Amino acid sequence: MPSPIDIKEKVYLSPYNTMGIQAVADFFVEVHSVSELKVALRYSKTNALRTMILGGGSNVLFTTDFKGLVILNRIEGVEIVSDSDQEVILKAGAGENWHELVLYCVDKGYGGIENLSLIPGTVGAAPIQNIGAYGVELVDVFVELELLDRESEDIRTLSKSECNFGYRDSVFKRELKDKVIITSVTLKLSKSGNPNYEYASLKQNLKSKGIDEPTIKQVSDAVIEVRQSKLPDPDEIGNTGSFFKNPVIPVFQYDELKQTFPDLPGYPVTERQVKVPAGWLIEKAGWKGKRNGNAGVHDKQALVLVNHGNATGEELLELAGLIQGSVKEKFEINLIPEVNLIN
Ligand code: FAD
Ligand code: EPU
Numbered sequence: 001m002p003s004p005i006d007i008k009e010k011v012y013l014s015p016y017n018t019m020g021i022q023a024v025a026d027f028f029v030e031v032h033s034v035s036e037l038k039v040a041l042r043y044s045k046t047n048a049l050r051t052m053i054l055g056g057g058s059n060v061l062f063t064t065d066f067k068g069l070v071i072l073n074r075i076e077g078v079e080i081v082s083d084s085d086q087e088v089i090l091k092a093g094a095g096e097n098w099h100e101l102v103l104y105c106v107d108k109g110y111g112g113i114e115n116l117s118l119i120p121g122t123v124g125a126a127p128i129q130n131i132g133a134y135g136v137e138l139v140d141v142f143v144e145l146e147l148l149d150r151e152s153e154d155i156r157t158l159s160k161s162e163c164n165f166g167y168r169d170s171v172f173k174r175e176l177k178d179k180v181i182i183t184s185v186t187l188k189l190s191k192s193g194n195p196n197y198e199y200a201s202l203k204q205n206l207k208s209k210g211i212d213e214p215t216i217k218q219v220s221d222a223v224i225e226v227r228q229s230k231l232p233d234p235d236e237i238g239n240t241g242s243f244f245k246n247p248v249i250p251v252f253q254y255d256e257l258k259q260t261f262p263d264l265p266g267y268p269v270t271e272r273q274v275k276v277p278a279g280w281l282i283e284k285a286g287w288k289g290k291r292n293g294n295a296g297v298h299d300k301q302a303l304v305l306v307n308h309g310n311a312t313g314e315e316l317l318e319l320a321g322l323i324q325g326s327v328k329e330k331f332e333i334n335l336i337p338e339v340n341l342i343n
Contacts, residue, residue: 005029005039007069016072017057018120019316020238020307027069032095034075034183038153041181044069051150052342053181055095055122059129059240063313063343073124075183078104089143091186094124098131106220110189112141114220115196118227120234120241124182128172129338130165134223135199139165143186150179167275168245168338195219201226230300238307239298243320244278244335246303257331278327278335279303285326295319317341
């Protein structure tokens with residue numbers, strides 16, 4: 001017998017997206033298991049409904065009401081697959097809260113994801129953009145994931161190479177976009193207690209506390225402090241973290257720009273490409289702390305767009321477009337949204 005699911009109609013999505021957009025979903029259901037997820041998908045097929053899967057709603061912008069079924073993923077469970085003196089292989093349900101998983105690992109002494117502390121959202125969304133922060137990306141600890149193919153309803157396992165991870169990128173933003181639902185993620189964590197703390201602001205935070213050889217707990221605490229000092233808390237003001245990706249430009253363009261803007265930061269990606277911080281470009285284009293109606297640019301981090309209250313998805317898109325136009329005009333650089341635009 002399939003488990004019963006509770007499909008609601010006309011549900012406000014503001015509690016389910018960290019930008020706090022007041023969009024309405026025609027249909028809405030919360031699922032706690034793969035079998036419930038299958039029932040929800042069958043319901044959408046039977047009723048010819050578009051569907052979307054939502055985790056913590058921390059990387060989506062609803063640009064209008066959602067005409068279809070929103071499936072809220074709350075598939076839980078954390079399982080130790082193998083455990084040796086050196087490492088632990090851990091499998092987590094896609095609906096688990098990411099930061100709570102990080103805290104659990106830090107507490108147990110499993111290293112590898114402490115730099116990804118305090119990233120909002122669910123485990124199942126982490127592979128979508130290969131979450132990253134403070135010198136670490138999901139790909140660094142990733143083993144494999146399980147997914148449900150929406151069309152065939154088969155469960156499949158995808159290896160790291162099949163996920164095709166890149167900077168804020170994966171196969172799930174490309175070939176498999178809207179075709180699969182991730183149901184669990186498996187990670188390999190280290191017991192060596194050898195954290196990575198090379199990222200400048202992280203190192204600086206640790207140094208200011210007189211810590212030369214931090215534990216994974218100290219790295220996690222430092223990441224949390226650095227993040228809290230510049231990123232707005234979605235419980236206080238709506239936002240989705242970085243709204244745009246950091247652009248990767250050719251070295252020759254970077255060298256040219258440096259002549260006009262000598263303090264332009266840049267991080268080599270390959271011999272021919274340099275990543276430049278979009279926050280810097282947006283700030284220099286004069287947008288930091290600015291407002292356009294109810295939508296605004298955060299005053300401590302120009303890469304974060306915020307909802308000052310009752311902003312619509314359209315208002316945020318309009319502001320994003322104005323920023324893209326200014327940055328293009330001043331630097332000849334195209335900013336690409338990191339946030340997933342949902343219509
Ligand atoms: P959602 O917003 O619910 O979904 C995002 C996309 O993934 C949607 O397209 C959705 O349909 C799809 N999706 C969700 N779950 C699944 C699934 N199980 N299967 C298939 N598709 C799915 N990101 C970083 O990388 N680094 C950061 O440092 C960072 N900092 C942030 C700080 C703040 C304050 C905020 C608000 C966001 C930040 N983010 C950061 C972005 C965000 O937290 C991550 O992208 C996170 O992984 C999104 O998880 P979610 O569950 O909220 O995804
Ligand atoms: N900067 C400015 N002005 C600003 C913001 C930033 O000049 O208003 C400059 C900083 O001075 C620094 C550089 O830009 O030299 C980088 O800033 P920061 O360390 O804050 O990182 P970021 O590049 O803006 C990226 C990620 C974040 C992640 C941090 C830490 C992207 C798109 N964003 O931000 O991820 O937490 O690095 O690793 O890659 C997210 O994806 O939602 C997110 C928050």
